[in-house]
Amino acid sequence: SQTIHQWPATLVQPVGSPLSLECTVEGTSNPNLYWYRQAAGRGLQLLFYSIGIDQISSEVPQNLSASRPQDRQFILSSKKLLLSDSGFYLCACSAYGNTIYFGEGSWLTVV
Amino acid sequence: SQQGEEDPQALSIQEGENATMNCSYKTSINNLQWYRQNSGRGLVHLILIRSNEREKHSGRLRVTLDTSKKSSSLLITASRAADTASYFCATGGSNAGGTSYGKLTFGQGTILTVHP
Numbered sequence: 001s002q003t004i005h006q007w008p009a010t011l012v013q014p015v016g017s018p019l020s021l022e023c024t025v026e027g028t029s030n031p032n033l034y035w036y037r038q039a040a041g042r043g044l045q046l047l048f049y050s051i052g053i054d055q056i057s058s059e060v061p062q063n064l065s066a067s068r069p070q071d072r073q074f075i076l077s078s079k080k081l082l083l084s085d086s087g088f089y090l091c092a093c094s095a096y097g098n099t100i101y102f103g104e105g106s107w108l109t110v111v
Numbered sequence: 112s113q114q115g116e117e118d119p120q121a122l123s124i125q126e127g128e129n130a131t132m133n134c135s136y137k138t139s140i141n142n143l144q145w146y147r148q149n150s151g152r153g154l155v156h157l158i159l160i161r162s163n164e165r166e167k168h169s170g171r172l173r174v175t176l177d178t179s180k181k182s183s184s185l186l187i188t189a190s191r192a193a194d195t196a197s198y199f200c201a202t203g204g205s206n207a208g209g210t211s212y213g214k215l216t217f218g219q220g221t222i223l224t225v226h227p
Contacts, residue, residue: 004153034214043199044154081134090153099144100201100215102153 002027006091006103011111019064019078021106023091026072031093033074034100035066036086047089050074086110117200117221121138125226130187133223134179134200141203143176144215145185157185157198192227 003026013019025031032051036044048057048066056066063082067075074091091103118133134143141181142161146154160176160183167174172188187194203215 006153033193036217044217046214046216049214088151092154099159101156102146103153104153108153 002031002093002095002101004091004093004101004103006106007103008106011109013081013108015051015083015110016080019081019085019108020053021076021089021091021108023052023076023103024072025074025093028072028095030071033059033068034092034094035064035076035092036092036102038090038105044090048076048103051095062081083110117218119197119204119221120219121222122135122222123224123226124190126192128188128190128225129192130190130225132185132198132200132223134183134185134218135150136183136200136202137181138202140178143174143183145174145183146199146201146217148199148220150196154199187223190223190225192225195223196224197222 006023006066034049034083035047037047038044046059048058050068052069053068056068063085064076086109089106089108092100094100115133126131140162142159145157145160147157149155158172158174158175159165160168162178165176165216171188176183183200185198195222199217199220201215201217
């Protein structure tokens with residue numbers, strides 16, 4: 001089964017600073033990869049999904065970008081963070097079906 | 112707009128009781144899934160039910176799906192304090208170029224508290 005590693009687990013960043021959240025997947029090849037954001041412990045919002053290397057779709061316009069330099073690596077970035085970027089970010093993957101497996105998440109606080 | 116909407120938003124019960132959570136959605140689906148999230152953690156997949164299925168069981172979990180009403184329910188029987196968590200339904204699954212990419216739309220979740 002898939003294992004998702006996501007880091008850092010928590011970070012506090014000042015407004016205007018850059019961001020890089022990393023996610024790697026083990027136990028599968030050619031997975032679909034996702035970045036979700038969750039605000040206030042409620043519903044999840046899909047930010048980006050990728051069906052292959054350098055194939056990334058953005059779901060909502062925002063201050064963030066995503067990259068997939070390798071098959072099992074997915075990176076969420078920002079050049080300049082906003083206060084509104086604070087939240088809980090979850091990397092996820094799926095393969096051979098619709099079940100999505102999640103990482104443990106990254107808490108981002110922008111101050 | 113949100114596809115899946117859970118009801119109730121919060122549920123508080125005693126250990127041993129059954130917990131029922133409901134989910135409604137708006138558009139046609141290929142499948143519906145339920146996930147669990149402990150506070151501050153990632154989501155854990157519980158069960159997937161396909162659009163041509165009406166009921167599915169997994170341990171103490173029972174999921175029903177009524178596509179005519181566009182609704183699903185998750186029943187947890189004989190609840191335990193360890194079942195305390197948020198529960199989300201997610202709808203989706205569509206095929207793009209023959210490959211299912213599993214894009215899911217999540218509801219807002221039901222916060223379940225089981226008191227010992």
